Amino acid sequence: MQSRFYTLTDYPQGLPERELFKLETEDLPELGPGEVRIRNHWLSVDPYMRGRMNGVRTYVEPFTLGKPMEGGAIGEVIASNDERLKEGDIVNHMGGWRDIAQIPAEGVHPLPDIQVPEQAYLGVLGMPGMTAWTGLNLIAECRTGDNVLVSAASGAVGSLVVQLAKAKGCHVVGIAGATHKLAWLESLGVEPVSYRDRNAHELSDAIRLACPEGIDVYFENVGGICLEAALSQLNEGxxxxxxxxxxxxxxxxxxxxxxxxxxxxxxxxxxQGFIVADHWSHYPDFLKEVAPQVAEGKLDYKETVKEGLESTPDAFLELFEGGNTGKMLVKLNQ
Amino acid sequence: MQSRFYTLTDYPQGLPERELFKLETEDLPELGPGEVRIRNHWLSVDPYMRGRMNGVRTYVEPFTLGKPMEGGAIGEVIASNDERLKEGDIVNHMGGWRDIAQIPAEGVHPLPDIQVPEQAYLGVLGMPGMTAWTGLNLIAECRTGDNVLVSAASGAVGSLVVQLAKAKGCHVVGIAGATHKLAWLESLGVEPVSYRDRNAHELSDAIRLACPEGIDVYFENVGGICLEAALSQLNEGxxxxxxxxxxxxxxxxxxxxxxxxxxxxxxxxxxQGFIVADHWSHYPDFLKEVAPQVAEGKLDYKETVKEGLESTPDAFLELFEGGNTGKMLVKLNQ
Structure with a gap:
């Protein structure tokens, strides 16, 4: 059986060029002890992956040039040498950027038994959702009644942050760019603020207009003028x-x-900076709180879906142009 | 009786000009109910006072143009309409920048009964010392064995931070400029690092050389290249x-x-940013820990002393040129 996968041919300077991502094909070896073979249905592309393209270790290892890239993925087990996993299981794992993944079973997890579309476990109920929940609750210690500001508020993480904060009874201001994103935020009960054509001072004024009482919690996804504007509108503490x-x-x-x-x-x-992986022991708490809201349709989430393995690099690159509303996903039709 | 005091004639842009500080004389009115009259012995000048010269409220009110400026001072009660205070008491208060202060008694506190020179309560046992202790223990949660980096390490606050950290069994790196300051730091068992003629990258290299295992706690007094260099040498968490x-x-x-x-x-x-005033309820804890070390000479502190009320503006302005080693003080001979 063959696997088609993306690999990096070099570490980019600046915005990665499309040509750095090379699609390769290899014949898979026989399944080794403790390994599992998965046919991927959905691939995740996420901004943090850019940090793995610099060739240096930060909080994760860089991608290895010439090897399959990695990332969140949902797929179906088609062969297993691990007793926990059997053919037909739908699983969440890190063997993304490819169609067929053959990887050690230890990082492969069957999806919880909750009635949501499987790709939700790459977004609202996966790493981005858990990131939103962790940052808002464990890091920012957001409390009922806080005034909450979120940058990239219509993104995979931000759109969850704003809704979790609204559900807590917070006044929420969301920064985004495109008109349809601002409109979506408004439909969620969020005060939308555009960063477009504004400098930090003007953005600061717009935030004050949206929240004259000042900001208690700022959830930062962007930096730059968003951070400068936010700092000037913070309340004490x-x-x-x-x-x-x-x-x-x-x-x-x-x-x-x-x-x-x-x-x-x-x-x-x-x-406070944070990496969601450090807080993964709270994933069951997150799931218990958020999954029912997703299943009951009380929590709105959007997906921007690209079709086919070949679209993966473009899906990734569009993250840096605001090309996604909600979670950016690649759907594999296999 | 007359009081001579400094007042601000205008809010400065940039480094305040010497002419903005005007020495005035006024006849003191009769002592009102609850008031106390103090002959000052020592005046404190501190960097934070610059923030009160911008004409806008931050965490304290700005100085009022034409009114006596304020600041920490140690003096002797010469008249009192408050039963807590009597003539001859040596007190700590905020009626500085003047020779005779006539102020409400509520912010006036007799010095604790500890055998140290009275001006120590403007430095090592006063606001700067308490700031060092608070930042290191309550804000940075410094622990035994941490690698600690301090900017402006030979200043009133920094020189306490480095010694408190040493006493905890920490490896301590101190950033300063002048040769004699670096030598003092070295005599305290601190790894001295000069910021002079270095950019952020070079300063970062020098910090790594002084502490190859990375920094766990950074006590920030300076910003600029110190912060940039420190960020690049931090350990996780x-x-x-x-x-x-x-x-x-x-x-x-x-x-x-x-x-x-x-x-x-x-x-x-x-x-985490902090203002020591918010943590003043811990002052007794601080005093209990640090005062005996000062009294027994286990804690080294330096003072840079200017003589006479007329030297107060210069003493203040020299803070921004690195003119002080340890605490900058003005001594009044009256």
Whole structure:
């Protein structure tokens, strides 16, 4: 049996060129002890993957040039040498960026028995959803009545943050760009604020207009002018959960940080970076709280779906152009 | 009786000009109910006072133009309409920047009965010492064995931070400029690192050389290249206590922040600003721990002393030129 997979041919500077992603084919060896073979249905592309393309270890190892890339995926077990897993099981695993994955069974998990579409476990009930829940609750310690600001608020993580915060009884302001994203946020009861054609000062004014009482919790996905504008609108004792800074992931040159970091002192702010993997022991808590809301349709989530393995690099690259509303996914028809 | 005091004639842009500080004389009215009159012995000048010269409220009110400026001071009660205080008491209060203070008794506190020079209560046993203790213990949650980095390490706050951290059994790296400051740090068992003639990258290399195992706690007094260099040397889970950012207090234009703030995410860092006043309920704990060390000479502290009320503005302005080793004080001979 063959596997088709993407590999990186070189570590990019700046926005990766399409040509760096090479589709390869290999004959799979016989299934080894403890291995499982999976036919993927859905592949995830996520902004954090850009960090694995720099050739240096950060909190995860970089992708190895010439080897299959990795990422979240949902698929069906078609062969198993592990007693936990059997043919036909639908599983969540990290053998993405390929059609057939043959990997050790230890990182492969059957989906929970909840009536939602299977790809939800790559988004709203998967890593992005868990990231939103973790950042809002465990890192920012968001409380009922807080005023919450979210950047990239219509993205896979942000769109969950705003809804979880609304469900807590918070006043929520969401920063996004495209008109249809702002409209979606408004439909969720979120105060939409556009960053388009605004500098940090103008964005700050727009946030104040949307929330004159100041911000208690800022969920940061972007950096740049969003961070600078947010810092100037924080209340004393505000908490910033720093999930990511997508605005700088493809920067070729160092991009200066906000000029108003002293606000951390003046407003006694706690700013905390986090990686969701460190908090995975809370996944059952997350699932218990959020899965019923998803199953009952109380929590709105959107997907931007590309078709076919060949679309994976483009799906990834569009993340940096705001090409997705909600979760960006690749659907494999096999 | 007359009081001579400094007042601000205008809110400065950038480094305050000497002429903005005007020495005035007024006849004191009769002592009102609940008031106390104090002959000051020692005045404190501190970097945070620059923030009160911007004409806008941050965490404290700005100085009022034309009114006496305020600041920490130690003096002797010469008249009292408060039963707690009597003539001859040596007290700590906020009626500084003047020779004779006539103020409400409520913010006036007799010095604790500990055998140290009275001006120690403006430095090592006062606000700067308490700031060091609070930032290190309550904000950064420093633990035995942590690798600790301190900017402005020979200053009033920094020189306490490094010694408190040493006493906890930490490996301590201190950033300073002048040769005699670096030598003092070395005499305290601190690895001295100079920021002079270095950019952020070079400073980062120097910190790594002084502490190859990475930094667990960063006590921030400066900002600028110190922060950028520190961010690049942090261990996972590091904590930054942000006490101040003196490097930008006199900036006329916004000064860009560090270009590597994403390290907060990659290294899962908590960065927290604080104001010592919020933690003053812990002052007895601080005193219990630190005062005996000071009294027994186990804790080294330095003072840079200017003589006479007229030297107060210069003493203040020299804080921004690295003119002090340890605590900057003004001694009044009256």
């Amino acid at each position: 505000a908490r910033i959960a720093v999930c990511g800074m997508i605005g700088s992931y493809n920067a070729k040159e160092p991009t200066p940080g906000p000029s108003n970091l002293f606000e951390l002192v003046a407003r006694k702010v706690r700013m | 590091a904590r930054i206590a942000v006490c101040g950012m003196i490097g930008s207090y006199n900036a006329k234009e916004p000064t860009p922040g560090p270009s590597n703030l994403f390290e907060l995410v990659a290294r899962k860092v908590r960065m």
